[in-house]
Amino acid sequence: MGVIIDKELCTGCGQCVDACPFEALELIDDQARVNDACTLCGACADECPEEAITVPEVERAADERTASAKGVWVYAEQRGGEMPEVVAELLGQGRRLADELGVELGAVLLGAGLDGLCGELFALGADVVYAADDARLELFNDDLYCEVLARLIAEHQPEILLAGATSLGRSLIPRVATAASTGLTADCTGLAIDPDKRLLLQTRPAFGGNIMATIVCPSARPQMATVRPRVMKRGERVEGREGRLVPLELKPEDQAATEVMEVVRAIDDQVNLVGAEVVVTGGRGLGKAEGFDLVREMAAALGGVVGATRGAVDAEWIGHAHQVGQTGRTVAPKLYVALGVSGAVQHLVGMQGSDTIVAINNDPNAPIFDVAHYGIVGDLFEVAPAMLARLKQLRGQA
Amino acid sequence: MKIAVCIKQVPDTANVKLDPETHTLKREGVESIINPFDLFALEAALRIKEQAGGEIVAVSMGPPQAEEVLKEAIGYGVDECLLLSDRAFAGADTWATTAALAAGIQSLGDVDLVVCGKQAVDGDTAQVGPGIARRLGLPHVAFVKGFREVAEGRLVLERQMDDGFDVVALPLPGLITVVREVGEPRPPSLKGKMRAKKYQAPVMGAAELGLTPEQVGLAGSYTQVVKVFAPSASGDRRMLEGTPEETGAQVIDALVDNQVIMLGS
Ligand SMILES: Cc1cc2nc3c(=O)[nH]c(=O)nc-3n(C[C@H](O)[C@H](O)[C@H](O)COP(=O)(O)OP(=O)(O)OC[C@H]3O[C@@H](n4cnc5c(N)ncnc54)[C@H](O)[C@@H]3O)c2cc1C
Ligand SMILES: Nc1ncnc2c1ncn2[C@@H]1O[C@H](COP(=O)(O)O)[C@@H](O)[C@H]1O
Numbered sequence: 001m002g003v004i005i006d007k008e009l010c011t012g013c014g015q016c017v018d019a020c021p022f023e024a025l026e027l028i029d030d031q032a033r034v035n036d037a038c039t040l041c042g043a044c045a046d047e048c049p050e051e052a053i054t055v056p057e058v059e060r061a062a063d064e065r066t067a068s069a070k071g072v073w074v075y076a077e078q079r080g081g082e083m084p085e086v087v088a089e090l091l092g093q094g095r096r097l098a099d100e101l102g103v104e105l106g107a108v109l110l111g112a113g114l115d116g117l118c119g120e121l122f123a124l125g126a127d128v129v130y131a132a133d134d135a136r137l138e139l140f141n142d143d144l145y146c147e148v149l150a151r152l153i154a155e156h157q158p159e160i161l162l163a164g165a166t167s168l169g170r171s172l173i174p175r176v177a178t179a180a181s182t183g184l185t186a187d188c189t190g191l192a193i194d195p196d197k198r199l200l201l202q203t204r205p206a207f208g209g210n211i212m213a214t215i216v217c218p219s220a221r222p223q224m225a226t227v228r229p230r231v232m233k234r235g236e237r238v239e240g241r242e243g244r245l246v247p248l249e250l251k252p253e254d255q256a257a258t259e260v261m262e263v264v265r266a267i268d269d270q271v272n273l274v275g276a277e278v279v280v281t282g283g284r285g286l287g288k289a290e291g292f293d294l295v296r297e298m299a300a301a302l303g304g305v306v307g308a309t310r311g312a313v314d315a316e317w318i319g320h321a322h323q324v325g326q327t328g329r330t331v332a333p334k335l336y337v338a339l340g341v342s343g344a345v346q347h348l349v350g351m352q353g354s355d356t357i358v359a360i361n362n363d364p365n366a367p368i369f370d371v372a373h374y375g376i377v378g379d380l381f382e383v384a385p386a387m388l389a390r391l392k393q394l395r396g397q398a
Numbered sequence: 399m400k401i402a403v404c405i406k407q408v409p410d411t412a413n414v415k416l417d418p419e420t421h422t423l424k425r426e427g428v429e430s431i432i433n434p435f436d437l438f439a440l441e442a443a444l445r446i447k448e449q450a451g452g453e454i455v456a457v458s459m460g461p462p463q464a465e466e467v468l469k470e471a472i473g474y475g476v477d478e479c480l481l482l483s484d485r486a487f488a489g490a491d492t493w494a495t496t497a498a499l500a501a502g503i504q505s506l507g508d509v510d511l512v513v514c515g516k517q518a519v520d521g522d523t524a525q526v527g528p529g530i531a532r533r534l535g536l537p538h539v540a541f542v543k544g545f546r547e548v549a550e551g552r553l554v555l556e557r558q559m560d561d562g563f564d565v566v567a568l569p570l571p572g573l574i575t576v577v578r579e580v581g582e583p584r585p586p587s588l589k590g591k592m593r594a595k596k597y598q599a600p601v602m603g604a605a606e607l608g609l610t611p612e613q614v615g616l617a618g619s620y621t622q623v624v625k626v627f628a629p630s631a632s633g634d635r636r637m638l639e640g641t642p643e644e645t646g647a648q649v650i651d652a653l654v655d656n657q658v659i660m661l662g663s
Contacts, residue, residue: 168560217622386645
């Protein structure tokens with residue numbers, strides 16, 4: 001198993017060894033050799049200057065579902081009658097994929113007392129809503145939700161199923177994919193259709209955000225993905241738009257094994273990073289906790305909220321709820337201002353979808369400048385006050 | 399209570415650096431470690447055993463050198479280990495990984511509780527725990543952050559949600575995945591370390607688990623990686639030059655001109 005290396009062509013340059021994300025290639029006697037860690041991802045073949053590497057196609061018998069499955073589905077997560085923002089984003093993205101494939105967009109809704117939500121899903125672009133409205137589904141539990149969803153999938157056979165990479169989605173959806181015997185890609189930040197093969201191209205960060213990987217599920221249906229909040233654009237909301245409602249009855253014997261005894265609403269620290277239009281982030285360049293005073297002032301002046309790097313959070317200058325990045329929140333505001341942030345990949349994956357990025361850093365080589373639309377090399381304690389002063393002046397307050 | 403803990407050996411991603419020139423991973427000197435989240439899984443299992451008594455078995459699927467993390471687990475105080483290792487397991491996605499792990503756990507006999515970490519830092523999927531649960535027909539609760547009640551036949555847990563947390567009763571046998579908040583891992587004990595030195599984990603391959611080569615590893619995976627690339631730097635970079643006063647004013651003016659900032663607000 002593994003890629004095939006043409007011994008005649010291989011010059012032992014070692015570029016493939018560096019390119020391999022899985023440590024599957026080594027140089028032995030000045031020749032590249034592949035080991036068991038190979039996943040056939042092809043990164044080496046793209047890199048090889050001699051074209052000495054070929055990637056064999058893995059043949060997995062496509063099951064009958066691949067030919068017959070039709071339609072794009074979105075799992076419309078709700079808790080207590082509230083849907084998170086990601087549902088609208090998924091419907092926006094789902095609509096684009098469905099139109100490209102020429103199929104219907106379905107939304108799946110599980111819960112109790114859902115009447116108000118169905119109309120909202122139609123308004124957000126769903127052609128069909130599959131709704132299981134039952135007291136047994138009032139509170140989220142993985143086991144019963146999973147069986148109901150798996151039953152719907154088996155009956156209607158969608159070709160794609162998207163869900164939010166939320167706490168709920170990342171608990172439920174892997175169970176559903178297992179029940180449906182199909183592949184699942186976690187926490188995607190990009191989705192596209194390969195028109196020739198009609199496959200969903202699912203792109204996600206891996207290795208702590210150090211690399212991006214594009215993943216497909218060629219041989220089973222549905223092709224399933226959880227999608228990171230705040231990366232897809234929501235679609236147009238059309239009030240009064242109508243669609244088809246397909247109700248699903250639970251069976252008498254359906255019963256959840258787990259029991260939710262209490263739901264506690266508690267959002268740490270009240271920082272609404274994810275929904276903010278403007279985020280001003282401070283990093284270790286602030287020097288000390290008091291440095292965040294300037295960040296707060298800037299955030300207030302721009303009508304935004306305060307973000308932080310892990311560096312600043314680890315230094316205990318500010319709470320974890322403010323952290324942006326791989327292990328914090330993903331944000332995509334209209335304006336992102338980075339003060340004293342180096343721009344480590346783990347930080348960039350959490351903010352590079354922002355519409356406009358401004359970075360101030362005294363190191364001209366800081367990687368944050370690679371993603372910034374406006375970069376200023378300088379001392380943030382001089383540049384940021386100058387920005388504030390100009391803003392006041394323009395607003396006629398100076 | 400018989401508890402199985404799933405632990406994975408991963409590269410220490412904290413030290414994986416991207417080569418800025420070639421955009422490839424620099425792996426020299428990168429160590430293999432226990433997946434950090436699995437230390438919390440171990441800690442949770444140890445605490446439950448302290449309350450309920452019983453036995454803990456650490457299970458890992460990986461290459462032969464994954465035995466190192468199992469030995470480490472012995473140091474932390476687990477009773478036994480099981481290594482699932484076979485050339486055929488290589489290249490597994492989460493579907494094929496859960497096939498092997500579920501079969502491995504089944505081979506242990508009557509397990510009351512399976513504990514997994516929240517996610518593995520190399521793949522970051524968080525899919526393996528819920529997948530194992532469904533394969534074994536067990537209920538699960540993911541992202542557990544605290545324990546309210548540990549009893550024979552039932553756990554009452556706090557599970558983290560985006561908008562707070564839920565208190566959930568899980569009947570046993572069942573599976574949980576845990577987050578950092580379950581508690582700081584204790585250090586390995588001296589006694590445990592001594593035992594780890596001599597300990598040899600039993601190893602099972604696909605055949606012993608009753609799995610065919612088509613069910614595991616790359617061949618048994620539904621998903622395929624088709625492309626790997628460096629995260630793109632997408633910004634159309636414009637560096638502003640001048641004194642702090644000049645650049646500060648320039649950037650505000652540009653943002654106002656492009657209607658990113660509204661002066662009215
Ligand atoms: C698995 C993993 C997950 C991670 N997840 C995240 C995550 O979610 N979010 C995150 O942010 N990080 C994350 N990190 C950490 C990340 O790798 C970086 O360490 C971190 O982002 C660096 O924070 P920083 O930019 O504040 O600090 P530094 O890298 O120390 O950068 C400080 C910058 O400030 C500049 N500076 C100093 N003084 C001034 C001044 N007076 N004026 C202007 N500029 C100045 C310096 O030139 C420097 O570029 C993660 C790491 C790992 C391994
Ligand atoms: N190869 C493996 N061996 C043992 N446990 C694993 C393995 N892969 C994943 N796990 C467990 O499943 C959890 C989630 O992993 P993942 O779904 O890969 O993010 C980990 O924290 C481990 O507890």
